[in-house]
Amino acid sequence: MRQRGNERGWALLDALLDNETGPGLAALTATVLGLPEAGRYAVAVMAPRGCPGPVRRTTGAHGLRFLWRPRQDREIAVVALGEADPAAAAAHLTDRVPGPGGVSPAVEGLADLGRARRLADAALLTCGPGRADFVCLDGRIPAALVAGQPTVSAHLATDVFGPLLAREPADRALLVSTLDAWLECGGSAGRAAVRLCCHRNTVLNRLRRLEELTSRSLSRPRELVEVVLALDAVRVLPGGGAV
Template structure:
């Protein structure tokens, strides 16, 4: 995993998007990268660990280039605001993937204690790095506040849709969970925790009760109360989708449930 001003200067136009073919060719030569290959972009919400910046490929053959900092979309190293973005800890890497693909890249970052971070889907050329950077940034936004998650966009597509349209996400939360949000925090947290456990247990009341350490009737009663408050049934697929998406919005908000 490499880092340096030269790398940032070469990667910056690619990560900004819309680089001309001549710029792509020049960057490929300067970085020693193929113009076409299996690439992913990583965006971290905290400074990259020192252990991540080493020469040579990883064990699976992937090669990393750190050198761009991101504040708002379009801010890359060498552009106005990039130094401040670096201070804020949001950093970007380009990865020429090995055989294991982006899953291994995400695992490597977890091993190094990095995070939170988002990993883009695979793109097929240096010219597509701008789009990949935007998608990696969206993946980062799906990380729970305060977490150290490293997530791939393809694992978080519903949540990515929500964070991409914050005004609709806010409306969804108010429409679905409005009455729930008026409860005192402890009461609200209890119902949210029960819904999460029920979903994680595949809709099994018995397994959710075992996880929560309570009687199955307690779980059943909490879920029925949640249905009454939200005017949505857990047994109707479309209404269940509303509840799951609203739960994602609540999870991604800075406020606790």
């Protein structure tokens, strides 16, 4: 009877994760699995590793509770957050589970698990080749939008960075690292120069070279958006190349 109850509970949880709705579905799932219906939750997803393992429950720091639901196409963890945030769940998983993986923002209640699972899938798409950690969607939404539209994004990457990608790897890496530093420093060439241990004019000269190669001006907001999205596309799309 206990086994049947567990199987019923996992089936109900699957229905919520697949975004099925119905009167009392969340409440029934909460009762069968012993979960708070209105608690704070996140969902983590990762690629499957061989045959699906057993369903299980684990705990972590900060009061985190994990309900693992392996599937053929992905492995899913429903995370009861308590007072923690999704970043704590991502850090816990990175330390203990082979990635890459994506973690959704927090949702309020079991009824929102389907939306959380889709957001976690979007976060997973932003993990480029060679990445092995778990990433939160928050802060990576532009990259998730790019990864979700691979055909358009691949065209944008080629259109913006085609000439740059044709250059020598060392020169390409130098220009892109300068762009990264400039973006992280809020568009300040002086602060970027400190970070890169070079002169401010060196930063400006490299950015001008980048503008020439991309045919985009970093001082025009729309063209800057194209450059940033194209950079995300190169990094997250399969076969996008290294920059």
